[in-house]
Amino acid sequence: MTTFFILIIYAAFISLGLPDSLLGTAWPLMQADFQVSTDSAGIISMIIAGGTIISSFFSSKIIRRIGTGNVTFISILMTAISLMGFHFAPSFFWLPIFAIPLGLGAGSIDAGLNEFVAEHYESRHMSWLHCFWGVGAMAGPILLSQLLAGGQNWRSVYQIVSIIQLTLAVVIFLTLPMWKKVARRDAMQKEAFPLESIEKTNPKKRSGLKEVFRLKGVVAVLLSVLFYCGTEQTMMLWGATYLIRIHEIQVSTAAAWISLFLGGITVGRFLSGFVTLRIDNIRIIRIGQITILIGLLVIILPLPEFFLPAGILLAGLGCAPIYPCILHETPVRFGKNQSQEIMGIQMAAAYTGSTFFPPIIGFIGARTSMVILPFFLFLFTSIMLLTSERVNHLTRETEIRNMDKLLE
Incomplete structure (x- = not known):
């Protein structure tokens, strides 16, 4: 069942x-x-x-x-x-x-x-x-x-x-x-093993949206999700245009190469499901972000043309584990009492990034040159990495304080 x-x-x-x-x-x-x-x-x-x-x-x-x-x-x-x-x-x-x-x-x-x-x-x-x-x-x-x-x-x-x-x-x-x-099974497990259900935030009641935004790490994780989805959707929308205009790749070839990005995400997420059995979410997120940066560097550097699809594939593979692992880490970072509220606003941040980042880059690229695309994606990914590490730092501090209170 x-x-x-x-x-x-x-x-x-x-x-x-x-x-x-x-x-x-x-x-x-x-x-x-x-x-x-x-x-x-x-x-x-x-x-x-x-x-x-x-x-x-x-x-x-x-x-x-x-x-x-x-x-x-x-x-x-x-x-x-x-x-x-x-x-x-x-x-x-x-x-x-x-x-x-x-x-x-x-x-x-x-x-x-x-x-x-x-x-x-x-x-x-x-x-x-x-x-x-x-x-x-x-x-x-x-x-x-x-x-x-x-x-x-x-x-x-x-x-x-x-x-x-x-x-x-x-x-x-x-x-x-x-x-x-x-849902009932999970509730029964909480009653049977109360020590495993200790919240990192207020264990007595759920917080409203205003209180949720005050929790340490929430703003940073929202920025991380925002820049991830902005990076993913911008690459999907303008990647082929970049290849055609800047590298003079044929339309059919450009479409095939960009499909490697989505294929890398899909296959990468299937494989990362097995990787999570041995590596925790935080390290997988970090590895994914670094992999994206490496893939973008391959695209940016003046390397032979056959390196371009490799860089695109690397960027897709790097994207693969980030979003699902951030979402799965939500109850761990902020507690199950807050996870529904935070999950909802994370979705809102995700769709905000995917909605507004691509047209902004398209607007800038149309008035300058699409050569800017990988540089902006590199910037977005770097901000994503910094905000993600900030979340890790803040939530780790909260966890240590709560453990100290428990020991007292």
Whole structure:
């Protein structure tokens, strides 16, 4: 039963990744169909991102009230309805409307499942969870290309993904008792082994959002997540443009090389699930950040052209463990009483970085040169490394003080 349940959670994260890449890959066809400007996709993207940030920020309150299982069911149902709305949309006017529940649903699923896995499962499951997001993100464009080859249009892929989401929503609904059982099991373990449940912060009650921001290390971890997601999404959006304009790589080759970045993230997260059995999250995060810096140096230095895909792959492999390991470390760093609130605002910080960093770099690059891309990514990763080490320092201090109080 435990294996079946964790597979359901993995499937939910595949469903989270499926819509993420659809808009970008289907937009050229959608634009021609609706006869709107190219940058109209930015309107839909910003609405989805805005909904995701809002739902992530307030997810802890909703989860405490109705539970993670119910939140996951409702959120997947919302995304299914939204995607079916994209399928039937008669004009562009309807797309921003359906984008609202799509963003709200995605943020709730992300925050809820990350917190649930961080609290109830080992670190390897968090890495594999985000590996399955990569599977979903890669499956969307593949499904679209297959449907187009078979004579279908862009609406078909939204219909199929919506049906997949509806099917998963039914499965989640039927397994709601299992979510409650896992939560009860954890509560019983706390009662049986109280010393293992000592919180690093206030053990008597949960803190409000204002109090959470005052906890040592919270601001630093939010900055770390912000710069990680900004780095990842900026590379995904502008990497091919950089290769084409600066290195004069052919379009098809540039697309293939950038796919190494996403492939490195997906494969790296699968492998890091095994690495977490021997190395703790903090060291894995640090290794990942240093690996990104090495990969970016390979891209920046005037090396022969065949080093470029190696640098891109290294950057993807470095990215792989960072985000899931940061999220899994949340209850350890700040205590389970605070983990839902902090997980929610971490999701909000993540989507803020992925929403605003790429257009900022695109704006600067359009007015100067895209040669700036790897240099900015190197700067972002360096800040990520510094803030991450700051979190480690502050939370270690808090842990030492709490242990001293316990010994007294």
